[in-house]
Amino acid sequence: MKKKLVVLTGAGMSQESGIRTFRDMGGLWEEYDVTEVATPEAWERNPELVMKFYNDRRKQLYESEPNKGHKGLVELEQDFDVQIITQNVDDLHERAGASKVLHLHGELKKVRSTRYPNLIYDLDGWELKFGDLCEKGYQLRPHIVWFGEMVPAMDEAVPLVEQADILVVVGTSLNVYPAAGLLHYIREDVPVFVVDPERPPVYMKGVTFIEEKAGEGVAQLKDKLKQLI
Template sequence: MEKKKLVVLSGAGISQESGIKTFRDSNGLWENHDIMEVASPEGWRRNRALVQEFYNQRRKQARACQPNEAHKVLARLEQRFNVTIITQNVDDLHERGGSSHVIHLHGELSKAQSSKNPDLVYPMEGWEIKEGDCCELGSQLRPHIVWFGEPVPKMEEAIDHAATADYFIVVGTSLQVYPAAGLIDYVPKKAKKFLVDVVIPNSPLTKDVFCLEKRASEGLKHLESVILGEL
């Protein structure tokens, strides 16, 4: 019997339970930095050393964190469902938690890319990108992160998965970050939709959505029993 398709859109809240901080924690500051200074092409042009050091530290921090129960629940669901995770997070906690099909909308800390050609992407062995580390074109390597003002190259792939979901779970995000929040508009009307977050927004996007105002791990453990109980 073919497995039903379960698509998950995950956000900062699921990583936060593992100890990873987000810029939303402090009124637009990310680890005490103005978000535009460390997550925009303009910031990169102004102070490349600052941007590199910022992501080197984020990479080091992420590698010290471990997957939490929410990540493990999603991995377990692969036993019964065809699971695709679409994440706004740039850490690799979903993969380390056991999930096998993860689409990173905003890039990945564990990779570097050419500052000249964004299609040239390289896996990283260590946690640092240093000045003078260059791609095959001779240009400086930069973090493989989708910054503000840059296109989201994995968006079309994400839309294709959302459009074929039998179940769609939004976890750890309040559907305020676009274009990712718009994925729910592509989910079939017959699909069952769920939202797990500590704050449920009063939004038209939550219409026909079963909402759980809980932390990611607690909410997903509850949903695991609900969804499996329907099979």
């Protein structure tokens, strides 16, 4: 039976695909402050701006491709039972061929009802418009977990981490909670590998740091994991 390899990925995972990261923009996405575009209050105050922001992100995603890091994680499925838990809202893991991906913060290519959050739809194309309604007649919004909202996928993520035989963290600053708190659910004997050019705050015994960007870092990771098969 293959060992369970759980991979927690963040914005640095998709950076080499041209997806601009919140961290690199100094807390700004282009000219936007996070409170203007990624909170429920922002949607109430200025839904036009929020919709434009996510339409622009979606259009950028359609122009992006999975990078060497995404593809390297898929190759690990040959030797491990790989479960990806991602903070990213892009679909680059899926497009690279990953079989099991859990999105903590929603999915950019999906939309949901403003009144009934369980009514979730694939968006046809990159543009969400006013007048796009759910089946019960309410406006659709981006299927994104905004700052200040609950993260329902955590209920699924915690058991996955608890069952991990190996944990890998790629491209996340571990500053966003509750996602960063997932590390607290690892069994003490589980090997942990952290891939990031800027060493994030992981204060656990036996952590192996690979201080590289995702593409090169995952390549080095694959060599290290061969010893654990």
